[in-house]
Amino acid sequence: GAVVSQHPSRVICKSGTSVKIECRSLDFQATTMFWYRQFPKKSLMLMATSNEGSKATYEQGVEKDKFLINHASLTLSTLTVTSAHPEDSSFYICSASGMSGRPGHEQYFGPGTRLTVT
Amino acid sequence: LAKTTQPISMDSYEGQEVNITCSHNNIATNDYITWYQQFPSQGPRFIIQGYKTKVTNEVASLFIPADRKSSTLSLPRVSLSDTAVYYCLVGEGAAGNKLTFGGGTRVLVKP
Numbered sequence: 323g324a325v326v327s328q329h330p331s332r333v334i335c336k337s338g339t340s341v342k343i344e345c346r347s348l349d350f351q352a353t354t355m356f357w358y359r360q361f362p363k364k365s366l367m368l369m370a371t372s373n374e375g376s377k378a379t380y381e382q383g384v385e386k387d388k389f390l391i392n393h394a395s396l397t398l399s400t401l402t403v404t405s406a407h408p409e410d411s412s413f414y415i416c417s418a419s420g421m422s423g424r425p426g427h428e429q430y431f432g433p434g435t436r437l438t439v440t
Numbered sequence: 441l442a443k444t445t446q447p448i449s450m451d452s453y454e455g456q457e458v459n460i461t462c463s464h465n466n467i468a469t470n471d472y473i474t475w476y477q478q479f480p481s482q483g484p485r486f487i488i489q490g491y492k493t494k495v496t497n498e499v500a501s502l503f504i505p506a507d508r509k510s511s512t513l514s515l516p517r518v519s520l521s522d523t524a525v526y527y528c529l530v531g532e533g534a535a536g537n538k539l540t541f542g543g544g545t546r547v548l549v550k551p
Contacts, residue, residue, distance in 0.1 A: 324486075
């Protein structure tokens with residue numbers, strides 16, 4: 323159990339275009355989903371926290387108008403990178419939590435999406 | 441959120457036991473300790489979580505002393521496929537609370 327998927331796994335887009343990344347919890351209801359970005363050989367950096375049906379909470383320094391997050395259901399959250407630029411190229415990873423009956427604060431991570439902006 | 445400190449890297453050999461210690465001096469009463477494993481270009485994978493004493497599952501053991509200011513992840517008899525980055529995280533024991541990733545420990549298992 324506790325499987326999280328992301329789509330697409332890899333995307334290349336041109337500068338100025340927008341890209342949407344989907345994150346789905348396949349076998350549990352995720353009340354909270356998180357979005358991270360990770361640069362090569364660096365740790366994960368939390369971008370935002372989203373709760374189903376409410377606005378996302380962004381970390382300091384993350385532009386909410388550039389990284390649009392929608393958490394419309396308990397199994398789906400989307401991250402849209404608007405007007406992407408080469409510096410937005412990164413590995414984007416989502417995670418989900420809220421599995422009933424589990425202690426602590428386990429988060430289950432998706433496989434990640436490699437975004438390359440040319 | 442409690443800050444964590446881990447060694448940057450560790451080398452080991454196949455079949456050996458690997459122990460990674462994480463310091464978290466400011467851990468709060470409600471905090472759990474969680475370890476994740478990450479392979480290149482993949483999302484982190486949950487390994488183990490604990491609150492105090494010792495926790496063991498099919499892949500690892502987690503040792504937490506009484507003062508909870510540190511914890512040690514123990515990987516028994518590692519194989520080449522255990523080469524990865526291991527992250528220690530500390531946070532409140534409730535679903536939905538955010539995690540802050542530190543630098544992690546890069547473990548290299550050699551033949």
